[in-house]
Amino acid sequence: MSTQKLPRRDFLKLAGLALAGTALSCSGLGYVATRVPDTVTPELTFGEEIPMTQRILVTYATRAGSTAEIAASIGETLAARGFSVDVTPVKDQPALDGYAAVILGSPIRMGNWLPDMVRYVEAHQTALNTLPTALFTVHMLNTEDDETSRDARRGYLKAVRPLLPDAENVYFQGVMDFSRLSLLDRFISRMVKAVESDQRDWDAIQSWAEAISIS
Numbered sequence: 001m002s003t004q005k006l007p008r009r010d011f012l013k014l015a016g017l018a019l020a021g022t023a024l025s026c027s028g029l030g031y032v033a034t035r036v037p038d039t040v041t042p043e044l045t046f047g048e049e050i051p052m053t054q055r056i057l058v059t060y061a062t063r064a065g066s067t068a069e070i071a072a073s074i075g076e077t078l079a080a081r082g083f084s085v086d087v088t089p090v091k092d093q094p095a096l097d098g099y100a101a102v103i104l105g106s107p108i109r110m111g112n113w114l115p116d117m118v119r120y121v122e123a124h125q126t127a128l129n130t131l132p133t134a135l136f137t138v139h140m141l142n143t144e145d146d147e148t149s150r151d152a153r154r155g156y157l158k159a160v161r162p163l164l165p166d167a168e169n170v171y172f173q174g175v176m177d178f179s180r181l182s183l184l185d186r187f188i189s190r191m192v193k194a195v196e197s198d199q200r201d202w203d204a205i206q207s208w209a210e211a212i213s214i215s
Helices: 008-026 030-034 066-080 115-123 147-156 183-191 202-211
Strands: 044-046 055-060 084-089 101-109 133-139 168-173
Touching (some): 044 066, 055 066, 066 084, 066 133, 066 202, 168 202
Parallel strands (some): 055 084
């Protein structure tokens, strides 16, 4: 894979951001700067009224709530296919007993899935590899259909792909909403000139949930 040299201005900007983050972390403002506004992490069940149906677990990690909303849409779509679906935040450590399939989702932070989801996969690797398992990743960068972007997207899964080599995976664009971010994340986003936008393609999300193989 080729490497690209950063222009001096971008290098200095990134270096300044790193120093600012370190300074905040070492000061009394560290907690305040990194604290994320309260995020809703719903636990939902769809299709429970359908008797004797297969149960599917959709468990998600989230930092600002966007991934939770995508997980809910996936659960609702699967229920329309006739499944009973539990949509549960991974922080609740859902057990896998009784599920016919599992879908795991996480946003990207610092180029990786969130640590709580990675730890969940590590803890349940054996069971997950005995079930139909799929992964969805929510991101805002590397969205183009070129080799550089595809390479970067594959890198997002470097912590979990070796643990679940046969799992189907998909990438969805997410949301940039400064009101959902910590003070430090807002500062960094504005420094790199990020633009607030909701790039989620609900048709693509629902189409994937309609087509995914459960058996």
